[in-house]
Amino acid sequence: MAVVEEYYDVVVVGAGHAGCEAALAAARMGLKTIVFTVSMDSIALMPCNPNVGGSSKGHLVREIDALGGEMGKNIDKTYIQSKMLNASKGPAVHSLRAQADKVEYTKQMRLTMQKEENLTIRQAEVSELIIENDVLTGVKTFSGAIYHARAAVLCTGTYLKARCIYGDVVNHTGPNGLQAANHLSESMKENGIYIRRFKTGTPARLDKKSIDFSKMEEQKGDEHIVPFSFTNTEEDIKREQISCWLTYTNEKTHDIIKANIDRSPLYSGFIEGTGPRYCPSIEDKVMKFPDKNRHQLFIEPEGEFTNEMYMGGMSSSLPEDVQYEMIRTVPGLENVIITRNAYAIEYDCISAIDLKPSLEFKKVSGLFSAGQINGSSGYEEAAAQGIMAGINAARKVKGEEPVVIDRSEGYIGVLIDDLVTKETAEPYRMMTSRSEYRLLLRQDNADLRLTDIGHEIGLIDEERYAKFCEKREQINSEIERLNSVMIGANRNTQEFLLSHESSELKTAASLSELIRRPELSYEMVAPLDPERPEGLSSEVMNQINISIKYEGYIVRQKQQVEHFKKLEKRRIPADINYDEVHNLRKEAIQKLKMVKPESIGQASRISGVSPADISVLMVYLSAK
Numbered sequence: 001m002a003v004v005e006e007y008y009d010v011v012v013v014g015a016g017h018a019g020c021e022a023a024l025a026a027a028r029m030g031l032k033t034i035v036f037t038v039s040m041d042s043i044a045l046m047p048c049n050p051n052v053g054g055s056s057k058g059h060l061v062r063e064i065d066a067l068g069g070e071m072g073k074n075i076d077k078t079y080i081q082s083k084m085l086n087a088s089k090g091p092a093v094h095s096l097r098a099q100a101d102k103v104e105y106t107k108q109m110r111l112t113m114q115k116e117e118n119l120t121i122r123q124a125e126v127s128e129l130i131i132e133n134d135v136l137t138g139v140k141t142f143s144g145a146i147y148h149a150r151a152a153v154l155c156t157g158t159y160l161k162a163r164c165i166y167g168d169v170v171n172h173t174g175p176n177g178l179q180a181a182n183h184l185s186e187s188m189k190e191n192g193i194y195i196r197r198f199k200t201g202t203p204a205r206l207d208k209k210s211i212d213f214s215k216m217e218e219q220k221g222d223e224h225i226v227p228f229s230f231t232n233t234e235e236d237i238k239r240e241q242i243s244c245w246l247t248y249t250n251e252k253t254h255d256i257i258k259a260n261i262d263r264s265p266l267y268s269g270f271i272e273g274t275g276p277r278y279c280p281s282i283e284d285k286v287m288k289f290p291d292k293n294r295h296q297l298f299i300e301p302e303g304e305f306t307n308e309m310y311m312g313g314m315s316s317s318l319p320e321d322v323q324y325e326m327i328r329t330v331p332g333l334e335n336v337i338i339t340r341n342a343y344a345i346e347y348d349c350i351s352a353i354d355l356k357p358s359l360e361f362k363k364v365s366g367l368f369s370a371g372q373i374n375g376s377s378g379y380e381e382a383a384a385q386g387i388m389a390g391i392n393a394a395r396k397v398k399g400e401e402p403v404v405i406d407r408s409e410g411y412i413g414v415l416i417d418d419l420v421t422k423e424t425a426e427p428y429r430m431m432t433s434r435s436e437y438r439l440l441l442r443q444d445n446a447d448l449r450l451t452d453i454g455h456e457i458g459l460i461d462e463e464r465y466a467k468f469c470e471k472r473e474q475i476n477s478e479i480e481r482l483n484s485v486m487i488g489a490n491r492n493t494q495e496f497l498l499s500h501e502s503s504e505l506k507t508a509a510s511l512s513e514l515i516r517r518p519e520l521s522y523e524m525v526a527p528l529d530p531e532r533p534e535g536l537s538s539e540v541m542n543q544i545n546i547s548i549k550y551e552g553y554i555v556r557q558k559q560q561v562e563h564f565k566k567l568e569k570r571r572i573p574a575d576i577n578y579d580e581v582h583n584l585r586k587e588a589i590q591k592l593k594m595v596k597p598e599s600i601g602q603a604s605r606i607s608g609v610s611p612a613d614i615s616v617l618m619v620y621l622s623a624k
């Protein structure tokens, strides 16, 4: 029987949030790329929350955009509400969050991918890896077709051996009833890849016309929109927004859950997979926080042309009858109609410490992995890994060194370093508290941190790069000018300062010194600064304000980064024999052998490796 045989440079298994970024990156870097999905109609599907961004996740999306990825542009085209979270707090925790029209999101991403010259999209289940002498040479589909390739990226998400559960109902499908991928896990195991089970959950969907919004608090979007993509301005994407709604569970809701907890597959042990601590089910919230008499619920539109509303904060796997009973105790949902039940999904995934910081498997050359399969959770986390794995698969094929974003350069670096260095016992969700350099890794300066890299690897074109360089030059030259322009302590200045309830000047001061005052800003001191350039964008002015006002903190963090980079530069030879390193503790030897860190910096972040172990190792390496 003739077998289909095709030849590509890069194969991407999965067209979810990771797979789309990986495939686009490899294709845009000039490589013949094919991306597989079990359903052409589920490209970049959002099986859970209808939003992109939020605390620290917004940072990831802006970093993906700064590198030349697609997620930021795609949500700017398809958002139905946008908000800057934590706007009243410091810039380090400002985070963009946008509600997406799910159907539009999938459609626009598919359109973008279909237009990509070097990219082919294929509906087929990949069932086998073809590996010869620890080198990836292709994949096979369930139909037996062979796709030869010089690199592959696994982005299988929540589909590998997936099963969806609520109460005692089990469907052996992927999300939304899509086909599960039931064959690839075996092939991975046969090639020595360790597989484990994780789980996550989603809430019920509700019919909008059965909801009484008068009993809820309306949550509107921001008046002024900040685009996710640095290629867009507010004018480019401005549109009418749709509201979300806030309501709460109550004692009655909690009593119903407690009364039926024995019927929860989560608490009966029927669900084996490990779930995300930071996206807990409502069962977990009620059982683990018994003192809380109510939990917030955000009722969010799933799109402009659908009646379905997402019930944020109430993911569950309780039986259907319990879902109806508990949901109808919530104010505004007394007569609600459920359109889709809440459920939990279990799926196969790998342990990311089997990967290098480039996201290539240590055991299989040319095989990369990104997204939920790596033990992370969230569209943004998946997309961030996807773009890096796509870039590195492409560079592998081109015989170029991998690109690794380190912890001081981006949340993408924090995410991947945590995954490949620290064993994650549950789905990993990004948080700003995971970064040591939050003030440097803000969502507003992602381009200043990463666009040079995006340009160097060929994902940022010349036109965009020129605009970016002009913006950076505007920021730097204006800050320099503000540091040098002195304002005299004359009557005009004193009147200006008093009118802004700011203390009088005793002697002349630079404009920067004035801007540094909490009650003043770059925009406000304009009357004292007739020479300032015209037409600077709000983004540029925002950068000027933050750089000047937080200068002291920023300088200190940059000093910490210098120390961090020194340890990152101390490379550990791949063939090191840790048994030879005298005075290294047993536990440290065991962990170092398992993780195989590439640098002293990475070694120092492995749990179970102490600072004393690091000193011993450094002495050994210097002697060597």
Ligand SMILES: Cc1cc2nc3c(=O)[nH]c(=O)nc-3n(C[C@H](O)[C@H](O)[C@H](O)COP(=O)(O)OP(=O)(O)OC[C@H]3O[C@@H](n4cnc5c(N)ncnc54)[C@H](O)[C@@H]3O)c2cc1C
Pocket: 013, 014, 015, 016, 017, 018, 019, 036, 037, 038, 039, 042, 043, 044, 045, 046, 047, 048, 049, 124, 125, 126, 127, 155, 156, 157, 158, 159, 160, 175, 181, 184, 200, 201, 202, 279, 315, 343, 344, 345, 370, 371, 372, 373, 376, 377, 378, 379, 382, 383, 429
């Ligand atoms: C029920 C549910 C609840 C969730 N709850 C949350 C939550 O509360 N918080 C949160 O942050 N995230 C949640 N998520 C996770 C979120 O959906 C994922 O993080 C995100 O979609 C992961 O993106 P990905 O690209 O890794 O994989 P996915 O988006 O899952 O995409 C995987 C892709 O791989 C394809 N595929 C898989 N195997 C094969 C194969 N063998 N051959 C061909 N194609 C294949 C699929 O067709 C699909 O295109 C939830 C997901 C689900 C399903």
